[in-house]
Amino acid sequence: MRGMSRPTSAAGPASRSPNPSRNGRGSAFTPQLAVLASTILWGTLWIPVRRLHETGSSGAWATTIGFLIPLAVLLPAAVWRGERTREGLRELGAPGLWLALGIALYTEGIVRGQVARVILLFYLTPVWSTLLARIVLGDAITARRLATIALGLAGLLVIFGAGAAVPLPRGSADWMGLAAGVAWAVAMVTSHRRRSRPLFDRIFVHFVFLGPVFFLVTLIPGGGAAVGFELELGARSLLWLLAFALIWMLPVVWLTLFGARYVDPGRFAILLMFEIVIGLTTVALLTDEPLGRREIVGALLILGASGAEIAIKRPR
Secondary structure, X not given: OOOOOOOOOOOOXXXXXXXXXXXXXXOOOHHHHHHHHHHHHHHOXXXXXXXXXXXXXXXXXXXXXXXXXXXXXXXXXXXXXXXXXXXXXXXXXXXXXXXXXHHHHHHHHHHHOOHHHHHHHHOOHHHHHHHHHHHHXXXXXXXXXXHHHHHHHHHHHHHOOOOOOOOOXXXXXXXXXXXXHHHXXXXXXXXXXXXXXXXXXXXXXXXXXXXXXXXXXXXXXXXXXXXXXXXXXXXXXXXXXXXXXXXXXXXXXHHHHHHHHHOXXXXXXXXXXXXXXXXXXXXXXXXXXXXXXXXXXXHHHHHHHHHHHHHOOOOO
16 A cells, blocks of 8 residues: 655655656646555455456466566567666666565465454554665654554554454464565665656566565465465456456556655555555445444544545655
């Protein structure tokens, strides 16, 4: 799962920061809406992953290939752009690698461990993003920001029945969830300082790293139920693999990185928590898993946090 006025920071001259409001039809809400739109895809990502599993194509190879297909789609344009692509790789290599690491760790953690615990540990991201944005970008930590973080985390705790405290990591899957949130926060903060780079560069560099990084993450020991490296692709599973790559991954990365370009890291992380609401709702509608009172209360708290972030105007 950021305000439009530029924060007081070392991110470079304000004149170089992209501003969607300069477009006559643009809006300060557009990047925030892009982040919320991305949560629809993040929150339903379980659908193609589960279908791949049901068609016998689960495993590290299938997911790795799913991450590489968007790279193959983008490669001709990257080659045509020539030196501009090489400049993007040099300048955006670090945030692209961090984002790839975050998604890879999260994906593998969900496969290996208890989904609820991994999600809960990952969505400590607003805490890390807010702290890093303060240290690196000089963004202020306001009382309102602390309140929206508290509201969102309270929603997570209610949904996952964690009681009064966040569960401490126990195994490799838990640590992957926690580390994924930290990596995501680092990616958002570091990429926010390079907003002048074209969006294509940001997307391409991310996919350059995602497939190989995910493959390496699957080799980390300690996941008792870690996936194997078998790959069985029939006609039905191939369709789901293409859907995973082109209907989910490529658009969701575009929406995510477009939003991250303009929305400050702390706000971005809080808005992204809306993914939990989407995930809970779609699972309840499309499977036999119930949507109980606890889930509804937690979802309302997260909705409140996301709505409050959209409503809050950043100081100029």
